[in-house]
Amino acid sequence: MDWGTVGDWLSWVGSWLAKLTWAEVKGTAELALYFLVVFAVIGCLRKLNVIREIITSFNESRGPIWDLRQTINDLKGLEPIIHKLGNQMALLDEKVDAARKQVAELQVESASERTDEAEELVTAPASMGQREQSPAEIANENWEKLRDYWRRNTKRIEYVIDQIPDGRTRLAYDRMPRTGYRSIVNKLQGAKFITPAAANASRELIELFNRYRPKNRTVPDELIGPLEILDKQLDQELIDYAKVLAAEASESPEPAPPPQPRPRSNGARPPASTPSSTPSGSNSTEDRAT
Numbered sequence: 001m002d003w004g005t006v007g008d009w010l011s012w013v014g015s016w017l018a019k020l021t022w023a024e025v026k027g028t029a030e031l032a033l034y035f036l037v038v039f040a041v042i043g044c045l046r047k048l049n050v051i052r053e054i055i056t057s058f059n060e061s062r063g064p065i066w067d068l069r070q071t072i073n074d075l076k077g078l079e080p081i082i083h084k085l086g087n088q089m090a091l092l093d094e095k096v097d098a099a100r101k102q103v104a105e106l107q108v109e110s111a112s113e114r115t116d117e118a119e120e121l122v123t124a125p126a127s128m129g130q131r132e133q134s135p136a137e138i139a140n141e142n143w144e145k146l147r148d149y150w151r152r153n154t155k156r157i158e159y160v161i162d163q164i165p166d167g168r169t170r171l172a173y174d175r176m177p178r179t180g181y182r183s184i185v186n187k188l189q190g191a192k193f194i195t196p197a198a199a200n201a202s203r204e205l206i207e208l209f210n211r212y213r214p215k216n217r218t219v220p221d222e223l224i225g226p227l228e229i230l231d232k233q234l235d236q237e238l239i240d241y242a243k244v245l246a247a248e249a250s251e252s253p254e255p256a257p258p259p260q261p262r263p264r265s266n267g268a269r270p271p272a273s274t275p276s277s278t279p280s281g282s283n284s285t286e287d288r289a290t
Contacts (some may be wrong), residue, residue, distance in 0.1 A: 142219035197238035
């Protein structure tokens, strides 16, 4: 590199800058600025399609954004109505559940009745001493015991169904007819809600009930002992019947308190006292004295 040539060039540039006036510098700057503006305009014209697409996309997206904000505001206004509707739906669900239980109870009551027609028992009037029971009365008493054990079994099964946490699964059991509990027991055992021992004892009790349900069949005395054993087995394997009764007592509404007597105002007159009547055949102390 020739340093002399570079020095001469720098000295020429310095002398040229020294000769420049402010007007020349300003004109040169304006000219450069004009050229930059022209280049910017040319660049914008070349990218005009891209700019137009950007503006169009923004205008199209601004509408959904505005609609979404309006929808959010509308939902905020609907929040109290939705909350109230949820409470009404919960109340309606409770009413439907109560109606379903009433239908199930009617089905159980209908299934617990004997089937064939039977002659009415004509009982003789009771004498002064203790009257011996007739064979028909004994058979009817055994049937009532069998029916009571069957009802205890059905209440245990209903208690197990009520304890199912999943609402849809519990609803599937609620929709099953109560005229035949054997299918319900089989389904509970298949879903492992009850043990096989509990299912076998329940099915055996249901089979005994169905066997002696016709009125032309007599429930023998020898059947009462096995029924008691099955009931105790269900207490151990399925659910204790005392726990079922406690759950029913907790669900029953509490009795209303007795009405309190209304306070008497100061201006009210006291009730007139009625003269006490003397029992017939008795004399007062003054009469005795005379």
